[in-house]
Amino acid sequence: MCGIVGYVGQRPAVDVLVRGLRRLEYRGYDSAGVAYFRGAAIEIQKSEGKLENVETLLSKLPAISDARCGIGHTRWATHGKPTTQNAHPHRTGHVVLVHNGIIENYQEIKQDLVKRGHRPVSETDSELFGFLVLEKMDAGRSLAVAVSESFREVTGACSVVVMSEKEPGTVIGVRNGSPLVAAVDPKGGVILASDAQPLLEYTRDVVFLEHGDMVVGDSRGIRFLSLQTGEPIQRATSTLDWSPAALDKQGYDHYMLKEIHEQPAAMVDTLNGLLDRASAESFPLAGQPAVELLKNAKRITIVACGTAWHASLMGKYWLEKWGQIPVSVELASEYRYRDPVVDAGTLVIGVSQSGETADTLAVIQELRKKGIPTLAVTNTRGSTLSREAQATVFTNAGPEIGVAATKTFSVQMLTLLCFAAFLGKQRGKTAEMDQIFAQLIRIPHLLGDYLDEKGTLRKAVRETARKLLLLKGFFFIGRGYCFPLALEAALKLKEIAYVHAEGYAAGELKHGPIAMIDQDIAVIVLAPNDAWREKTFSNLEEVKARGAQVLGVGNPSDESLQRVSHFWIPLPETGLHESLLPFVVTPVIQLLSYEIAVLKGTDIDKPRNLAKSVTVE
Numbered sequence: 263m264c265g266i267v268g269y270v271g272q273r274p275a276v277d278v279l280v281r282g283l284r285r286l287e288y289r290g291y292d293s294a295g296v297a298y299f300r301g302a303a304i305e306i307q308k309s310e311g312k313l314e315n316v317e318t319l320l321s322k323l324p325a326i327s328d329a330r331c332g333i334g335h336t337r338w339a340t341h342g343k344p345t346t347q348n349a350h351p352h353r354t355g356h357v358v359l360v361h362n363g364i365i366e367n368y369q370e371i372k373q374d375l376v377k378r379g380h381r382p383v384s385e386t387d388s389e390l391f392g393f394l395v396l397e398k399m400d401a402g403r404s405l406a407v408a409v410s411e412s413f414r415e416v417t418g419a420c421s422v423v424v425m426s427e428k429e430p431g432t433v434i435g436v437r438n439g440s441p442l443v444a445a446v447d448p449k450g451g452v453i454l455a456s457d458a459q460p461l462l463e464y465t466r467d468v469v470f471l472e473h474g475d476m477v478v479g480d481s482r483g484i485r486f487l488s489l490q491t492g493e494p495i496q497r498a499t500s501t502l503d504w505s506p507a508a509l510d511k512q513g514y515d516h517y518m519l520k521e522i523h524e525q526p527a528a529m530v531d532t533l534n535g536l537l538d539r540a541s542a543e544s545f546p547l548a549g550q551p552a553v554e555l556l557k558n559a560k561r562i563t564i565v566a567c568g569t570a571w572h573a574s575l576m577g578k579y580w581l582e583k584w585g586q587i588p589v590s591v592e593l594a595s596e597y598r599y600r601d602p603v604v605d606a607g608t609l610v611i612g613v614s615q616s617g618e619t620a621d622t623l624a625v626i627q628e629l630r631k632k633g634i635p636t637l638a639v640t641n642t643r644g645s646t647l648s649r650e651a652q653a654t655v656f657t658n659a660g661p662e663i664g665v666a667a668t669k670t671f672s673v674q675m676l677t678l679l680c681f682a683a684f685l686g687k688q689r690g691k692t693a694e695m696d697q698i699f700a701q702l703i704r705i706p707h708l709l710g711d712y713l714d715e716k717g718t719l720r721k722a723v724r725e726t727a728r729k730l731l732l733l734k735g736f737f738f739i740g741r742g743y744c745f746p747l748a749l750e751a752a753l754k755l756k757e758i759a760y761v762h763a764e765g766y767a768a769g770e771l772k773h774g775p776i777a778m779i780d781q782d783i784a785v786i787v788l789a790p791n792d793a794w795r796e797k798t799f800s801n802l803e804e805v806k807a808r809g810a811q812v813l814g815v816g817n818p819s820d821e822s823l824q825r826v827s828h829f830w831i832p833l834p835e836t837g838l839h840e841s842l843l844p845f846v847v848t849p850v851i852q853l854l855s856y857e858i859a860v861l862k863g864t865d866i867d868k869p870r871n872l873a874k875s876v877t878v879e
C-alpha cells in the first residue's frame with residue numbers, strides 16, 4: 263500500500279513530491295521520505311511516522327526549492343519495521359529508489375548480494391533492488407538498461423521509481439504489477455505516481471502504465487519502453503473527466519465504489535491502530551484496553567446488526583479456531599428481547615460501524631449495567647457505543663458515506679481476526695499466528711492490485727452482471743468462511759439493487775430452498791481453495807442439475823470449477839492461508855452487487871428506505 267511520486271520538470275520538485283504524497287496519504291502508511299537532486303548529488307530526507315516529520319526536516323534545509331527532479335514515498339511496512347532506516351527512498355551508492363509491492367525472492371537475492379560483498383543497511387526487500395541496479399550500472403549499463411535487467415532477477419508484483427547520480431535529471435519508473443500512472447506536466451516536465459491523484463493538480467491527461475512498462479522522464483520529455491525488450495512502445499493517454507464533486511469521490515462514480523477501493527488502505531490503517539508495528543511480535547494489540555477483557559473471557563457473545571453481524575459471524579470462525587473459546591453471534595434486535603444466559607465470564611462484544619445502532623447499543627448498555635464485561639468495535643470515535651462499553655477498539659476505515667457498508671465490513675472482520683490471533687498466541691499457537699501475521703500484512707498489497715481499476719476483476723464482474731441482470735432471483739452459497747460471505751453478498755444485492763437474493767450455507771440448500779432452483783435463478787458459488795471446496799462443488803452440481811445459471815468464484819487454477827460454471831470470476835492467485843481468503847472474496851461480492859445496481863440505475867449511495875445509521879429499534 264505504499265505511495266510513490268516522481269517528478270522532473272520546471273517546478274520545485276520537493277514541493278510537487280510532498281503535495282503528491284499528501285494526496286496518497288489515504289492509502290495508509292507508517293513512514294515517508296523524499297529524495298531530490300541538488301546539483302548532481304542526490305539528497306534524501308526521510309522519517310518514520312507521518313509526512314510532517316519529513317516536512318520538518320525539509321524546512322531546516324536551505325534552497326531545496328531549486329531542486330527540479332526527485333522521488334517520494336509513503337511506506338507501509340511489510341519487510342522490516344516502520345523505522346527511518348527502513349523508510350524509502352533507499353540509497354545504494356549512486357542509485358536511489360522507491361518501491362511499492364513485494365519482492366518475493368528477496369531472501370535468495372540478499373544471500374547472493376552478501377556473497378558478492380554488498381551490505382544492505384535496511385531490513386527491506388526494496389533496498390536490494392538498488393544493489394542489482396548499481397552492479398549493472400557499474401558494469402557500464404545505462405540506468406534504463408540496468409533497471410530492466412534487474413527486473414529479470416526479481417519475482418513478485420511491484421513497481422519502482424529510480425534515479426542515479428550518474429544520470430542527473432532522469433527519473434525512471436516501472437510497473438511490474440503494482441499500479442503506476444504517468445503524465446506530462448503542461449509547464450514542462452513529467453510526473454509519476456502510484457495513482458492518478460497527485461497528477462490531477464497539474465493535468466487530467468494521464469497514462470496508466472500496463473504491466474511490464476517502463477517510463478523514462480528527463481529533459482527530453484516522456485518515453486515509454488517495454489521492460490522486456492527495451493524497445494519504445496506507444497501508450498494511449500486517458501483524459502480523466504473528474505468534476506470538482508467527483509473529486510470528493512476521487513473520480514469514482516459512487517462513494518460505494520470508492521469505498522470498495524479504499525479497503526486496502528482501511529485495512530492498513532486499522533492494523534496500524536491494532537498492532538505495535540515496531541515490535542517484532544505479531545498481534546500484540548498495541549496495549550489496547552481490550553486485552554484484559556479478552557484474556558479474562560471464558561466465552562464470547564458478539565451482538566450486531568446487518569453487515570456488522572456478518573463480519574461477526576466470520577469472527578466466530580477465527581475466534582473458535584485459534585482462540586479456542588466458545589462464541590455465539592447474536593442479532594442485537596433479537597438478543598435484547600430474549601432472556602439470554604449471560605454471566606461475568608462472558609465478554610459481550612458490540613460490533614457497529616456507526617456506533618449508534620439502537621439495538622446493538624441497547625444490549626451493551628443493559629449488560630454493562632448488570633456488570634457483564636463489554637467491548638465495542640466501532641469505526642466512529644466519540645460514538646455512543648464507544649462511550650457506553652467498558653472498552654473500545656476502533657477500526658480505522660475513515661468515513662464511510664455509502665449506505666452500503668463495504669470497507670467497514672473488511673475492517674470489522676480484520677479486527678476480530680486480530681482478537682482471535684491474540685488469543686491464539688495466548689494459547690501457545692505462536693508459530694501458526696506468526697505465519698498468519700506474515701500473510702495478513704501482505705493482503706492490502708494483494709487487494710490493491712486485485713482491485714486495480716484497469717485490472718481484470720472489474721471487467722469480469724461487469725460482464726457477468728450484465729448476463730445475470732434479468733434473472734428473477736439470486737442465491738449465494740458457500741461453506742465455512744464463505745457462508746457469512748454468502749449472507750453478506752445477498753444483503754448487499756438486496757440493499758442496493760432491490761433484487762431478490764438469498765445467502766445460504768451450501769449444505770442447507772437441499773433442506774428446502776433447492777425447490778426454488780430453476781433456469782431463472784442465478785446461483786453464485788463461493789468456492790475458493792479451502793477445506794470446504796469439494797463439498798461446495800458437489801452442491802454446485804446439484805443446483806446445476808436443476809437448471810440454475812451458475813456463477814463460479816474460485817481459485818484461478820480451479821479448472822473443474824470453471825468448467826462446470828456458466829460464468830466465472832477468478833480470485834487472485836495469492837497463496838494465502840485459507841482462513842485469510844475472505845478478504846479477497848469480499849470485493850468480488852461487493853462489486854457484483856454494485857455492477858448490478860449500476861445496470862438497474864438505482865440510487866446506489868442512498869438506497870431507498872435505508873439510513874446509514876439506524877438509531878431507531
Ligand code: AGP
Binds near residue numbers: 614616666
Ligand atoms: C449494510 O450495508 C447496511 N447498511 C446495514 O446492514 C448495517 O450494516 C447495519 O445497519 C449495522 O450498522 P452499524 O454497523 O452502524 O451498526
